[in-house]
Structure formats: C-alpha cells, structure tokens
Amino acid sequence: MRRxxxxxxxxxxxxxxxxxxxxxxxxFCEQLRSxxxxxxxxxxxxxxAPTLARHLGxxxxxxxxxxxxxxGNHDFYGGSFRAVRAEVGNLCRNSKRLRYLPGEGVVWLGGxxxxxxxxxxxxxxxxxFLRSQVVLNDYFMIDDLAGLDVKKRREKLHKLGDxxxxxxxxxxxxxLDRYRNVIVATHVPPFREACFHEGKIADDEHLPHFxxxxxxEALRQVMRARPExxxxxxxxxxxxxxxxxxxxxxxxxxxxxxxxxPGLADVVDTQAFESLFAAGGG
Ligand SMILES: [Fe+2]
Ligand SMILES: [Fe+2]
Numbered sequence: 117m118r119r120x121x122x123x124x125x126x127x128x129x130x131x132x133x134x135x136x137x138x139x140x141x142x143x144f145c146e147q148l149r150s151x152x153x154x155x156x157x158x159x160x161x162x163x164x165a166p167t168l169a170r171h172l173g174x175x176x177x178x179x180x181x182x183x184x185x186x187x188g189n190h191d192f193y194g195g196s197f198r199a200v201r202a203e204v205g206n207l208c209r210n211s212k213r214l215r216y217l218p219g220e221g222v223v224w225l226g227g228x229x230x231x232x233x234x235x236x237x238x239x240x241x242x243x244x245f246l247r248s249q250v251v252l253n254d255y256f257m258i259d260d261l262a263g264l265d266v267k268k269r270r271e272k273l274h275k276l277g278d279x280x281x282x283x284x285x286x287x288x289x290x291x292l293d294r295y296r297n298v299i300v301a302t303h304v305p306p307f308r309e310a311c312f313h314e315g316k317i318a319d320d321e322h323l324p325h326f327x328x329x330x331x332x333e334a335l336r337q338v339m340r341a342r343p344e345x346x347x348x349x350x351x352x353x354x355x356x357x358x359x360x361x362x363x364x365x366x367x368x369x370x371x372x373x374x375x376x377x378p379g380l381a382d383v384v385d386t387q388a389f390e391s392l393f394a395a396g397g398g
Contacts, residue, residue, distance in 0.1 A: 122226030126384045127153035130352030131161040131373035134171040144378040145178045151383050155181050159352045160188025160303030165195030176211045184217040187235045188303035189254045196259035222291040229386040230291040233301035236328045239277025240270045243323025252325050277330035288338045297389050300349045306332035310368035312358035326354050339366040
C-alpha cells in the first residue's frame with residue numbers, strides 16, 4: 117500500500133495485442149497523450165511471450181505516467197505461466213513506470229479509490245464446457261495447457277480461476293477496510309452478464325473460455341457484505357465492449373478491441389468515482 121501523488125485520471129486500455137501492430141507504439145501513445153492521464157492500467161493481452169518484453173520495453177520508453185498491467189492469455193502464448201510472470205516481474209522491478217499489478221497488492225489512486233488486480237483466467241465453469249466446440253489457441257500455445265486432455269484441461273482451468281479468486285479474497289479486504297471504493301483490473305470478465313461477445317452476451321459455447329466464474333463469485337460475495345462501498349471492474353478478453361451492473365455497488369466494464377489497432381477503452385475520473393454508479397448500469 118502506498119501514499120503519493122493522487123492520480124485523478126486513470127486511462128484504461130485492454131487487448132492492445134502489440135504483436136499485431138505494424139511499426140511501433142507511437143500511435144497508441146499519442147492517443148493516450150490526448151486524454152492527459154495521470155496513470156494507465158492495461159488489462160492484458162499486451163503481446164505474446166516471445167515479444168512481450170520487447171513491447172513492454174517500448175511502452176516503458178514511450179510512456180510518461182505510472183502504468184499498471186495485468187496479463188492476458190495471449191501474453192503467455194509461446195511460454196509458460198512461471199517464465200512469463202518471472203520475466204515481467206523482473207522487467208517491472210527495473211522500470212520507473214511499469215508495475216505488474218498482481219504483485220503490488222493494494223494501490224491507492226487518489227481520494228477514496230484504490231486499485232487491485234490479477235490476470236484472471238476463463239475457468240470453464242460457465243456455459244457448457246464439455247459440449248463446447250470452441251478450442252482456444254491457449255490449449256496449444258501455452259506450455260502449461262498444451263497436451264492436456266479435456267478432463268485435465270478443465271481441472272487446470274478451474275485451478276487458474278480459483279487462484280484469481282483467492283488473490284482477490286486476500287487483497288480486497290485490505291483495500292476496502294481502508295478505502296471506500298475499489299477498481300478491480302483483470303483480463304477475463306468475471307460474470308456472464310459482462311461477457312460480451314460480438315455485441316451480445318456470450319453463448320454456452322464460448323462462456324467456458326471467456327469468463328471466470330470463481331472470480332465473479334468472490335467479487336459478488338465481498339460487495340454484498342459491503343453495500344456502502346463500491347467496486348468497478350475493468351476487464352477485456354472478448355474484444356466486445358459493454359457494461360453490466362451486477363449489484364447496485366458492483367459495476368463491470370468490458371473493453372472493446374480490434375487486432376492491430378490498439379486504443380483507449382476509457383478514462384476513469386477517480387474523483388467522480390461514485391457518479392459512475394448513479395448513472396451507470398445500462
Ligand atoms: Fe485479446
Ligand atoms: Fe484474451
């Protein structure tokens with residue numbers, strides 16, 4: 117937990133997939149500059165394992181504000197969970213700006229708003245995993261998932277979802293005992309209602325691979341017990357934008373994305389945080 121300069125304008129980007137971008141990160145950074153953010157959060161799918169360090173290095177050199185990241189499934193393509201997280205952790209320790217949010221615990225942004233985050237993972241629990249014909253590249257291109265039969269794959273996905281939920285069960289009380297409001301940053305939508313796919317709620321074919329039910333359950337439980345406090349979840353993964361009100365005090369924004377055109381999903385004004393809940397829910 118840290119105190120420092122208040123960060124009023126938090127820019128949010130997701131699924132920037134820099135490995136699909138021709139040239140460098142300049143156009144993306146220009147877009148950021150135009151909204152004058154005090155800080156940036158990127159909710160995963162930044163690149164792929166063999167190019168992730170290079171792309172994070174480019175961002176580090178081009179950006180000028182504190183930047184937190186969580187990783188998405190694509191960030192592990194061509195690598196393993198352990199190796200990629202170790203590489204990113206190391207890179208962030210040597211950077212003035214970049215921070216891997218899961219390792220940071222609770223980050224104070226300003227006023228009564230803190231931020232916590234974890235990569236998250238689609239845990240196979242929503243929709244119909246066994247009947248689903250959807251086979252993500254995750255299941256071939258990530259060392260830890262490659263070669264698993266369907267039963268073992270499902271066990272592994274459950275475990276990954278449980279790890280994400282456990283992280284938030286650990287850090288959220290620390291954040292919410294101290295601050296009134298919290299931003300949760302994660303890659304995968306934690307609720308069916310927030311799992312937008314091509315403009316609609318994802319179907320039972322896609323949900324097992326697109327949503328993290330274990331995390332949703334944890335977040336719902338925490339916020340039900342704290343009706344006077346508020347949580348905004350920022351996520352991506354499905355590349356389809358939308359907003360879902362899960363509880364009066366629990367709002368989820370899922371960011372849209374287009375391969376090869378990294379952009380800004382939104383800017384959150386931490387000083388007007390509570391007004392999001394008055395107007396939100398649509
Ligand atoms: Fe993505
Ligand atoms: Fe993703």
